[in-house]
Amino acid sequence: MKPLVSSLLIFSVFFVQCSSSNITSSWHSTEASSLQHGRIIVVGLMPESDKRLLQKMENHLADDLCNLGYDAAASSDIYDFETYKGQDQKQIIKELKQNGIIAVLTIVLLDKQKETYHAPKSMFDAAETDTNNFDVYYNAVYSKINEHGYYVNNTYYFWESSLFLMPNQELVYSAKTQSFNPSSAPALAHEYGRLIISDMLKHNVITNLHKQKDKKL
Template sequence: MKTSVYIIVMSSLLMIQCSSTSIISTYKSAQMVDLEKGKIIVTALTKGSDKELRKKLENHMADDLCNLGYNAVCSIELYGLNTLNGQDEKLILSKLQQENVSAVLTIVLLRRDKEKYHAPASMYDISNQYRHSGFYPYYAAVYGKIYEEGYYIDNTSYFWESNLYSLSDQKLLYSVCTESFNPSGISSLAHQYGKLIIKDMLAKNVIRDLNK
């Protein structure tokens, strides 16, 4: 019974440790813009095969901003999956101004790394566990652990950058680089990422809760 409880607890801790999103670096400009006026457009730039991830990232970030009282919209909602790619700079700025956009928040997947490594069979606490169980239970347990092949684990790291630009002068107001390690799925990844960035922007007074 104790062994089962131990395994459940350790498995839960392992899941928590193996899935995380953390900030690597941040930047905040001394110049700030009133983001309460106009729209904040959220646009994610990912590879073509990551369309669903892009939708989730934009939706979660825009929803989190809206929950704070801002008028935030997804670029996909306004312009579809092609967004503004390949268009003339003046045309892009003109379209954004027509939509009364005051700021643009970008989410860019800089790099995705995959790594496979071998995890050997665990030998944790074997001697204590079978100390009073007799020779054969101990021998069988240790034998099984020694000759167990273990298993392979795939680790995936996502490196992101988000920038907040003022549309009127195209100045960088805020920038953050993050790493997401072994996300359990794209919904979880997008949710964790959005919450982390919003929390950091609040802490640095880039945005505030307009509902208070």
């Protein structure tokens, strides 16, 4: 009984403390596309309250693309997309094309959910008492259930990233991702960028341009 209790305790602590992101679904075009020449703009679409997170997400993903040899930039560094509201769509595409934008990679926060639940004090000490003696067991458990517990706050993020080729706005890649209890905004941005880049490489949506150049030399 004690080994099982210890295992459950370790698992519970790990589950509460760890943060993780994972791709729940992804799609990519079967047609080959070239992204080698021109700039890729990373555009985050999130509520104003998450503006700090938006900038970190954009910059991490843009940096990850640059590390592969692409010319990529975060939209928050060079554009104010608020100014495009109400403009004609053709005019927006024209301006992007004039600035050498060949593709747009989005980061959309589809939903953000928070939950708080009450976790009672650990019952493991009580469970490890002499279960053959009812008096001892009863008193141990009774004292535990009357102790004050603590509150646990969980945060869930649901994301979608899509890659559009300009100027025809052709969708060539899309992925949905979920994140649970990120430890910090930088950690979430780093983990998310790594996931998306890895998945696009896996499906040959993008490639490591540095390795290509090395092969040619």
